[in-house]
Amino acid sequence: MTLIERLKDEQKAAMKAKDKPRLGTIRLVMAAIKQREVDEKITLSEDDVLAVLTKMVKQRRDSVAQYEAAGRQDLADVELAEITVLEEFMPQPLTDDEVAALLDEAIAATGAASMQDMGKLMGVLKPQVQGRADMGKVSQLVKAKLG
Template sequence: MTILDQLNEDMKEAMRNKEKQRLLVIRSVKSSIQNESINKGKELTDDEILTVLNREMKQRKESLHEFEQANRQDLADKTNAEIQILTEYMPSQLTEEELQQVVNETIEEVGAESKADMGKVMGAIMPKVKGRADGSKVKELVQQSLS
């Protein structure tokens, strides 16, 4: 079952169960996917849908951070619930050990030796861990490994 099929099924389920929050999040994500599809002029693959989901997740995490800094716990709670719903559609996250292993293998593959090679390493790693690791965490591990 594709991600889009899963979203459609879950949207119907949320309507039946009158889960307003879940329904709003799914509709929002579907809308973003539809907009991306229109922009590209074709149906999106699961990989492209995953990119849209990552973007939605990142936006919500940034909002959550700002709400917490502004001491708006009500909005932070709402955004946190949205993040939990989106997490269900994301692939499972890599553990730190697994991510470190991917970083080490990639550094070896590209022959990186110093921080000057950071761009090459990041360019090679990100497609491998797409949707399964946070970019800032990957960057942090690459910096540690190259220093």
């Protein structure tokens, strides 16, 4: 079952269960996917849908930090609930050891030796860790290894 089919099934289930917060979040995802398809005049692949989900989770995490800094826990809780729903559709996150192992494999495959090779290395790593690890942390690990 593709990710889009799974989202549609979950949307129907949320409608039947009258779960408005979950339904609203899934509708936001479907709208973001449809918007990107219309803008780019393409049908999104699984990786593209995963990229949309990853972006939405990142946006919500940023919002949570801003709401908490402003003392608006009520709004932060809404964003946290949306993150929980979004993460159900994301693949299992990688552990730090798994990310380190993938990094070592990518370094061996590309022959990266300095910071000048970071772009090439990230190009190899990104498809493997997309949606499964925080790209900011991955970037920091790459810099630590190459620097």
